[in-house]
Amino acid sequence: MRVLVKGAGVAGLTVAHALAARGAAVTVSDPSCGFSGAASWLAGGMLAPWCERESANEAVLREGQDAPDRWEAMVPGDVKRNGTLVLAPARDQGELKRFAGRTTGYEWLDEQQIATLEPSLAGRFRQALFFPREAHLNPRRVLTKLRDGLIVRGVRFIDILPDEQDFDHIVDCTGAARIAETASLRGVRGEMLYLRTAEVRLERPVRLLHPRIPVYVVPRGDGLFMVGATMIETEFAGPITARSLMELLNAAYALHPAFADAVVVETGAGIRPAFLDNFPRVERRGKLISLNGLYRHGFLLAPAMAAKAADLVFDPDTAGGHAS
Numbered sequence: 001m002r003v004l005v006k007g008a009g010v011a012g013l014t015v016a017h018a019l020a021a022r023g024a025a026v027t028v029s030d031p032s033c034g035f036s037g038a039a040s041w042l043a044g045g046m047l048a049p050w051c052e053r054e055s056a057n058e059a060v061l062r063e064g065q066d067a068p069d070r071w072e073a074m075v076p077g078d079v080k081r082n083g084t085l086v087l088a089p090a091r092d093q094g095e096l097k098r099f100a101g102r103t104t105g106y107e108w109l110d111e112q113q114i115a116t117l118e119p120s121l122a123g124r125f126r127q128a129l130f131f132p133r134e135a136h137l138n139p140r141r142v143l144t145k146l147r148d149g150l151i152v153r154g155v156r157f158i159d160i161l162p163d164e165q166d167f168d169h170i171v172d173c174t175g176a177a178r179i180a181e182t183a184s185l186r187g188v189r190g191e192m193l194y195l196r197t198a199e200v201r202l203e204r205p206v207r208l209l210h211p212r213i214p215v216y217v218v219p220r221g222d223g224l225f226m227v228g229a230t231m232i233e234t235e236f237a238g239p240i241t242a243r244s245l246m247e248l249l250n251a252a253y254a255l256h257p258a259f260a261d262a263v264v265v266e267t268g269a270g271i272r273p274a275f276l277d278n279f280p281r282v283e284r285r286g287k288l289i290s291l292n293g294l295y296r297h298g299f300l301l302a303p304a305m306a307a308k309a310a311d312l313v314f315d316p317d318t319a320g321g322h323a324s
């Protein structure tokens with residue numbers, strides 16, 4: 001079975017992995033080498049289905065719960081199962097209650113328990129929600145590792161579009177590039193930045209609630225932190241705006257004042273591809289299969305969706321033409 005996977009973001013690589021594991025001869029084509037065109041490169045890497053349930057439908061929790069296990073099987077040793085901490089400044093305690101009312105799978109923590117989990121935050125917050133079953137990973141590390149592992153397994157990576165006639169199936173995983181051709185697909189812009197400081201140490205993603213600008217800080221190790229992310233209904237893919245930069249920096253500072261002296265290492269903006277229900281679709285039309293609409297859940301849901309795409313390649317009749 002010869003399969004062409006178009007796009008080497010998290011969708012394309014997880015599909016390629018699922019197909020290669022089942023014995024397909026896989027070629028991955030992507031014009032942008034080194035992940036520079038992939039929203040996946042900018043992601044936080046949070047595997048947080050219980051927190052996401054605050055605004056996502058139940059299917060995100062159902063399909064995302066075993067994401068840490070699925071990632072562990074693909075990139076052993078890269079999944080950190082330290083949970084998620086959710087905080088709110090004293091004036092926004094109502095936000096914490098609201099978040100608790102819309103989610104499950106958490107424990108309330110007091111000031112002392114917060115300090116035990118994250119000593120850098122000692123004395124800064126009175127209450128928190130802790131989601132112990134959540135996990136995170138470093139997207140750049142796992143994407144690189146996944147691609148390198150696929151090359152070792154014989155998957156071919158090319159930066160040109162080959163003749164599609166040479167393949168039994170084509171799996172389109174080109175993300176936001178499909179927006180213009182897909183009426184129900186839209187882009188949701190996400191801006192982020194990387195800060196470096198030796199003054200703060202965190203073991204897990206920390207979400208800081210705010211009525212207008214909820215943000216998160218994800219530790220990458222060695223004093224590096226990813227701060228994200230805006231959610232803007234636009235397909236504008238240009239650099240981060242001054243307003244977004246200020247808001248993200250303000251939130252990092254509210255989490256810990258030492259972030260004021262951090263070095264801004266990088267800023268970026270990516271377009272999350274999303275359908276109207278913000279849930280991904282795996283669809284087949286003839287020999288063309290598409291996986292798209294991963295929205296803000298690319299790392300959370302791609303492994304499960306990739307398995308569905310592989311089912312459509314190998315068992316087209318039993319799997320049906322639409323799986324979401």
Ligand SMILES: Cc1cc2nc3c(=O)[nH]c(=O)nc-3n(C[C@H](O)[C@H](O)[C@H](O)COP(=O)(O)OP(=O)(O)OC[C@H]3O[C@@H](n4cnc5c(N)ncnc54)[C@H](O)[C@@H]3O)c2cc1C
Binds near residue numbers: 036045177230293300
């Ligand atoms: C700031 C930010 C933070 C995020 N944080 C998280 C998070 O913490 N957890 C989580 O689960 N998700 C997160 N997401 C969401 C996640 O990043 C996306 O859902 C995911 O990246 C979408 O993956 P994709 O493979 O569909 O698209 P992409 O990663 O954009 O990959 C598409 C690829 O297709 C290629 N391509 C385009 N046109 C063609 C063509 N004609 N032929 C071949 N290839 C082509 C592109 O070059 C690109 O490499 C975040 C997103 C952003 C922007």
